[in-house]
Amino acid sequence: MNSFTFYSPTKVIFGREAEKQAGEEIRSWGGSRVLVHFGGGSVRRSGLLDRVTASLEAAGLTCFLLGGVVPNPHLSLAREGIELCRREKIDFLLAVGGGSAIDSAKCIALGVPYEGDVWDFYVRKAEPTAALPVAAIPTLAAAGSETSSSSVITKEEGALKRGFNHALIRPRFTLMNPELLYTLPAYQTACGVTDIMMHTLERYFSPGGENEMTDRIAEALLRTVIQYGPVCVKEPENYQARSEIMWAGSLSHNHLTGLGRDGDWAAHQLEHELGGMYDVAHGAGLAAVWPAWARYVCRQDLLRFARFGANVWGIPLNYEHPEETASAAIARTERFFASIGMPVTLTGLLGRTPEEKELRELTVKCTFFGTRKIGGLMKLGEQEIFEIYQ
Ligand code: NZQ
Numbered sequence: 001m002n003s004f005t006f007y008s009p010t011k012v013i014f015g016r017e018a019e020k021q022a023g024e025e026i027r028s029w030g031g032s033r034v035l036v037h038f039g040g041g042s043v044r045r046s047g048l049l050d051r052v053t054a055s056l057e058a059a060g061l062t063c064f065l066l067g068g069v070v071p072n073p074h075l076s077l078a079r080e081g082i083e084l085c086r087r088e089k090i091d092f093l094l095a096v097g098g099g100s101a102i103d104s105a106k107c108i109a110l111g112v113p114y115e116g117d118v119w120d121f122y123v124r125k126a127e128p129t130a131a132l133p134v135a136a137i138p139t140l141a142a143a144g145s146e147t148s149s150s151s152v153i154t155k156e157e158g159a160l161k162r163g164f165n166h167a168l169i170r171p172r173f174t175l176m177n178p179e180l181l182y183t184l185p186a187y188q189t190a191c192g193v194t195d196i197m198m199h200t201l202e203r204y205f206s207p208g209g210e211n212e213m214t215d216r217i218a219e220a221l222l223r224t225v226i227q228y229g230p231v232c233v234k235e236p237e238n239y240q241a242r243s244e245i246m247w248a249g250s251l252s253h254n255h256l257t258g259l260g261r262d263g264d265w266a267a268h269q270l271e272h273e274l275g276g277m278y279d280v281a282h283g284a285g286l287a288a289v290w291p292a293w294a295r296y297v298c299r300q301d302l303l304r305f306a307r308f309g310a311n312v313w314g315i316p317l318n319y320e321h322p323e324e325t326a327s328a329a330i331a332r333t334e335r336f337f338a339s340i341g342m343p344v345t346l347t348g349l350l351g352r353t354p355e356e357k358e359l360r361e362l363t364v365k366c367t368f369f370g371t372r373k374i375g376g377l378m379k380l381g382e383q384e385i386f387e388i389y390q
């Protein structure tokens with residue numbers, strides 16, 4: 001087991017009507033002028049926004065609203081939010097919505113006290129020393145942003161999607177009510193299920209050797225998501241299933257399932273370029289690249305892929321030919337993604353076969369214009385990345 005530091009201080013309040021505690025919680029964290037940040041309208045339609053603002057006002061807080069966050073959230077709206085916060089002397093950010101609203105709030109939180117351009121953090125030109133406090137009321141189980149230290153933002157100019165991690169932007173608290181997920185369409189639910197699985201798979205398939213405690217937590221999480229994910233797709237108002245998936249979403253990305261391992265993250269890096277260029281849903285992009293990635297790299301650690309097949313999918317382990325169990329495990333995962341309505345190729349994702357020049361552009365962007373390799377299990381440079389996209 002590699003040495004590690006585990007620090008996951010987000011306070012989680014989980015259950016029915018959790019959102020009604022927003023006002024009191026923010027007050028207990030010292031907030032008084034609050035920006036409520038949200039997406040394109042689902043929180044208005046569901047009545048959630050009204051409940052949240054009522055809770056804030058009942059606690060004597062001053063409330064400002066900024067909606068309009070799009071999936072693959074844009075830098076331009078975050079910049080608008082930064083200006084608004086400075087002008088109105090906002091001291092607390094509350095994101096209400098999916099990972100995009102939460103990530104955009106984190107970007108605003110970073111930008112307010114920083115004199116330069118907030119994009120500097122996302123391109124590693126600067127390190128933050130301060131940020132406004134952020135909290136989250138997630139309405140989608142997927143990105144895990146409600147407990148993670150990450151923010152992923154797209155700069156429209158150049159269609160560049162970049163992630164940034166820092167302890168300063170980890171939410172102070174999150175109010176998680178599984179009933180808020182009932183209105184999610186089946187496709188969005190399935191994208192979330194895929195993303196949750198991927199946050200653990202990215203950690204599971206990475207260097208780190210034997211690591212039973214973490215591996216077994218990871219396998220239990222994957223089995224739970226495989227059991228309850230399809231139930232959420234078919235029965236959107238099943239409280240038990242939504243609860244299991246919502247909690248799995250947070251645990252899958254607060255690093256619990258990767259302690260003592262390095263993490264791979266190649267599939268996420270491959271997907272981020274797809275999200276930036278084609279504005280596809282993150283989970284769908286991951287489902288489209290993972291099977292190709294897995295088949296490309298599995299020879300690096302066949303036993304691990306075989307173990308995954310045995311412990312997660314219940315495939316009998318062929319000790320003499322672990323490559324057979326490994327290959328069956330990848331095919332089984334691919335069929336699972338397809339069964340919940342996810343694309344498992346780029347052609348399926350885009351609805352057309354991408355041209356070679358598009359794959360070249362994706363590749364160059366994914367290497368950060370020739371300045372990096374990606375992956376942990378296998379280091380992937382320009383040629384390998386291109387072949388996987390292909
Ligand atoms: O904008 P609204 O109207 O709210 O609609 C959203 C949006 O269209 C809708 N939605 C959300 N909750 C709903 C709902 N519709 C009905 N009922 C509800 N309860 O769903 C659509 C997608 O929302 P979005 O926030 O974009 O989805 P998700 O939570 O999957 O977030 C995706 C973003 O998170 C990033 C992704 O790259 C992507 O940009 N990620 C963030 C991570 C992090 N911060 O730790 C890690 C992830 O790996 C990921 O990269």
Ligand code: ZN
Pocket residue numbers: 143195198199268282
């Ligand atoms: Zn993800």
